[in-house]
Amino acid sequence: MPTVDLYNQSGVKTGTIELNDAVFGVEVNDAVMHLAVVRQLANERLGTHATKTRGMVRGGGRKPWKQKGTGRARSGSTRSPLWVGGGTVFGPSPRSYYKAMPRKARRLAVKSALSAKVNESELYILEELTLAAPKTKEVLNILNNFNVGDAKVLFITEGDVNVELSARNIQGVKATSNEGINIFDLLHYDKLFITKGAVAKIEEVLG
Numbered sequence: 717m718p719t720v721d722l723y724n725q726s727g728v729k730t731g732t733i734e735l736n737d738a739v740f741g742v743e744v745n746d747a748v749m750h751l752a753v754v755r756q757l758a759n760e761r762l763g764t765h766a767t768k769t770r771g772m773v774r775g776g777g778r779k780p781w782k783q784k785g786t787g788r789a790r791s792g793s794t795r796s797p798l799w800v801g802g803g804t805v806f807g808p809s810p811r812s813y814y815k816a817m818p819r820k821a822r823r824l825a826v827k828s829a830l831s832a833k834v835n836e837s838e839l840y841i842l843e844e845l846t847l848a849a850p851k852t853k854e855v856l857n858i859l860n861n862f863n864v865g866d867a868k869v870l871f872i873t874e875g876d877v878n879v880e881l882s883a884r885n886i887q888g889v890k891a892t893s894n895e896g897i898n899i900f901d902l903l904h905y906d907k908l909f910i911t912k913g914a915v916a917k918i919e920e921v922l923g
Contacts, residue, residue: 717734717735717736717737717741718734718735718737718740718741718831718834719732719733719734719735720732720733720735720834720839720840720841721733721840721841722841722842722843722912723840723841723842723843723862724842724843724844725842725843725844725845725858725861726861727858727861727862727863730843733841733912733915735834735915735919736919736923738827738922738923739827739830739831739918739919739922739923740827740830740831740834740839741831741834742824742827742828742831743828743831744828744831744832744835745824745825745828746828748821748824748825748828749825749828749829749899749903751817751821751825752817752821752822752825752826752899753825753899753900753903754815755815755816755817755822756898756899756900757900758813758814758815759813759814759815761813763810763811763812763813764810765808765809765810766807766808766809766810767803767804767807767808767809768803768804768807769803769804769805769807770793770795770796770797770802770803771803772803773795773801773802773803774795775794775795775801776793776794776795776796776802777793779791779792779793780793780794822899823922825899826897826898826899826902826922827922829899829902829903830902830908830918833902833908838906838907838908839908839910840862840907840908840909840910841910841911841912841915842909842910842911842912843911843912844911844912844913845858845871845873845876845879845909845911846876846878846879847876847878847879847882848878849878850877850878850881850882851878851882852882852883852885852886854882855871855879855882855883855886855889855891856886858909859886859889862907862909864906864907866888867888867906867907868888868889868904868905868906868907869888869889869890869905869906869907869908869909870889870890870891870892870901870902870904870905870907870908870909871883871889871890871891871892871909871910872891872892872893872894872897872908872909872910872911872914872918873891873892873893873894873911873913873914874893874894874911874913874914874917875893875894875895876891876893879891880892880893888905890905893914894910894914894917894918897918
């Protein structure tokens with residue numbers, strides 16, 4: 717089982733904690749993580765973009781000039797794709813970008829990302845992370861205590877709203893609950909801070 721240090725909010729080591737090998741100690745699967753990221757980003761697309769074909773553009777009902785005798789090319793409508801203001805050929809239309817992925821594969825991707833953080837020493841376990849009220853300065857103090865520098869940081873708590881509100885005003889910092897973890901955030905952020913309680917819940921679900 718991976719053993720990592722346990723810290724308090726002041727950045728002081730208070731002990732160690734053993735993590736579930738089935739969640740934080742799996743073999744990192746880059747291919748599955750890639751597929752999971754592509755799926756997540758694709759499923760976030762709305763797919764509402766649309767253009768009008770020549771049959772949808774307003775106007776163009778009358779033939780602009782007679783078929784023969786003018787010396788000009790024959791034309792049947794001013795809304796032809798060849799005309800300014802005409803329709804669009806093969807333009808985008810509303811569609812779904814949904815991609816399916818087996819649940820076991822999705823879970824393996826998350827476990828691979830968590831294990832990669834452990835392997836690269838980018839995972840910090842906190843005894844607890846609570847704030848009495850939303851205050852950005854408190855989160856900045858925590859970041860300074862751990863000397864993360866310019867690294868992008870993700871906090872995972874048991875659902876502390878004050879932490880989430882306090883972190884959202886800091887560029888490159890995000891706080892979410894253990895129920896909101898996803899593969900993109902785990903790979904996008906450099907440092908990962910998880911509370912001890914959130915670790916237990918993550919292991920309960922993924923273990």
